[in-house]
Amino acid sequence: MSLDYEIRNNSLLWIKNPFTGVISYALDLRAKSFTYTLKKHFERKTEREVSELDAQLRQQAIEECPFCPGHEDRSPEEIMRVLPVEIPHWRGAGSTPNPKWVIRVFNNLFPRIPSELTGNKNESYLIVEDPRHFLDEARHPDDLLYSGALGEEHFFVVLRTAAHVIERALENPAIGSVVVRKNQGPESGASQPHIHQQVIGSPGLLPALEAEVRAQKHDPHVWEEIVELVDRLGLVIERREGLVSYLSPIGAFPQSYEVVMPKFYGLLSQLSPELMRHFALAVYRILAFLGPIPLDYEIHQGAGLPLHAHINVRLFPYSNVAGTLNIPHHIGEIAARVRRKVGLE
Ligand SMILES: [Zn+2]
Numbered sequence: 001m002s003l004d005y006e007i008r009n010n011s012l013l014w015i016k017n018p019f020t021g022v023i024s025y026a027l028d029l030r031a032k033s034f035t036y037t038l039k040k041h042f043e044r045k046t047e048r049e050v051s052e053l054d055a056q057l058r059q060q061a062i063e064e065c066p067f068c069p070g071h072e073d074r075s076p077e078e079i080m081r082v083l084p085v086e087i088p089h090w091r092g093a094g095s096t097p098n099p100k101w102v103i104r105v106f107n108n109l110f111p112r113i114p115s116e117l118t119g120n121k122n123e124s125y126l127i128v129e130d131p132r133h134f135l136d137e138a139r140h141p142d143d144l145l146y147s148g149a150l151g152e153e154h155f156f157v158v159l160r161t162a163a164h165v166i167e168r169a170l171e172n173p174a175i176g177s178v179v180v181r182k183n184q185g186p187e188s189g190a191s192q193p194h195i196h197q198q199v200i201g202s203p204g205l206l207p208a209l210e211a212e213v214r215a216q217k218h219d220p221h222v223w224e225e226i227v228e229l230v231d232r233l234g235l236v237i238e239r240r241e242g243l244v245s246y247l248s249p250i251g252a253f254p255q256s257y258e259v260v261m262p263k264f265y266g267l268l269s270q271l272s273p274e275l276m277r278h279f280a281l282a283v284y285r286i287l288a289f290l291g292p293i294p295l296d297y298e299i300h301q302g303a304g305l306p307l308h309a310h311i312n313v314r315l316f317p318y319s320n321v322a323g324t325l326n327i328p329h330h331i332g333e334i335a336a337r338v339r340r341k342v343g344l345e
C-alpha cells in the first residue's frame with residue numbers, strides 16, 4: 001500500500017500523488033471566482049457583438065497560418081497524410097470543398113529534444129488534425145476548432161495516426177521512449193492556434209515517466225490502488241473491459257482526468273484496433289465534455305507502465321504552490337455530472 005491520503009466524514013481531505021509527491025487538499029471552492037480564466041473563454045461569445053473586423057481577423061489568421069490548406073510548403077516535408085475517404089463521418093465535409101487531406105504529419109520545425117541526442121534526426125512530430133482552422137459556426141477570431149469538436153471516429157483516426165508516428169520514431173535505434181502530447185489553447189503552451197498534436201521521441205524515459213516507473217517499482221500495485229480509490233470516491237467516469245477513466249484527485253492540475261488500461265503494458269501502437277478505439281473514445285468523451293477550455297493531454301506508454309493518458313484542465317493557468325494543489329471537495333459530484341453529460345449514467 002503506497003497511497004497516502006485521509007478520508008474524513010466519507011470525503012477525501014487530502015491525498016499525496018505517489019509519483020510526484022504533490023499533495024492535493026480538498027476544499028470547498030464553490031465560492032471561488034473563476035472570472036480570470038473561464039469568463040474569457042465562455043462569456044466572450046455572448047457578450048460581444050460580431051463585427052466586420054472579426055471576419056477580417058479570421059481571414060487574416062488563415063492567411064498567416066502555416067498549417068492551413070494551401071500553405072503546405074510553409075511546413076517541413078510531409079511524412080504522412082490521411083485522406084477524407086479514410087474518415088467517412090468527417091464533420092468538415094460540408095464546409096471544406098475538395099479537401100486534399102484531413103490529417104497531415106511532418107517534423108516539428110523546433111524539436112523538443114535536440115536532434116544531437118536522437119541520432120542526429122529530428123524525432124519531434126506534428127500532427128495537424130484537421131484542415132479547418134475555425135469551428136464551422138465561428139463568428140469570433142477565437143472560435144478555433146478544438147479536439148472535443150472533431151467527432152469520435154475522427155479522434156480515433158488522429159490517435160491511430162499518432163500510433164503510426166510512434167512506430168516510425170521507434171525505427172530510430174537512438175529512440176527509447178515516445179510520448180503523445182496535446183496543448184489546447186495558449187494557456188497550456190500551444191504556440192499555433194490551428195488544431196494539432198505532437199509526438200515526441202526521446203533517447204530514454206522522460207522525467208514524468210521515470211517517476212511513474214520508480215513508484216511502480218516501489219509498489220507494483222500502485223495503479224490498481226489508484227483505480228480502487230477513485231472507484232470508492234465515486235470518481236470513475238467509464239469502465240469497460242481493460243479500461244477505466246476517472247476524474248483524478250492527483251492530477252497535475254486541480255481538474256485532471258486519467259484514462260488507464262491497468263493490465264495493458266504495451267504501446268498505443270500495439271493495441272488491437274478494437275482496444276485502440278475504446279481507448280480513443282474514452283479520451284474523446286472527456287475532451288468533448290470539456291469543450292474549448294485550455295487543456296493538455298499526454299499519453300504515457302512503455303517501460304512496463306500500463307498505457308494511460310493524463311488530461312489536465314487549465315481552470316487556472318498555474319495552480320501548484322510549493323508542491324500543493326487545491327481540489328474541489330465535491331469532485332464526486334463533478335464526476336457524476338461528467339457521467340451524465342457523456343451519457344454513461
Ligand atoms: Zn490554420
Ligand SMILES: [Zn+2]
Pocket residue numbers: 208209212300308310
Ligand atoms: Zn503518466
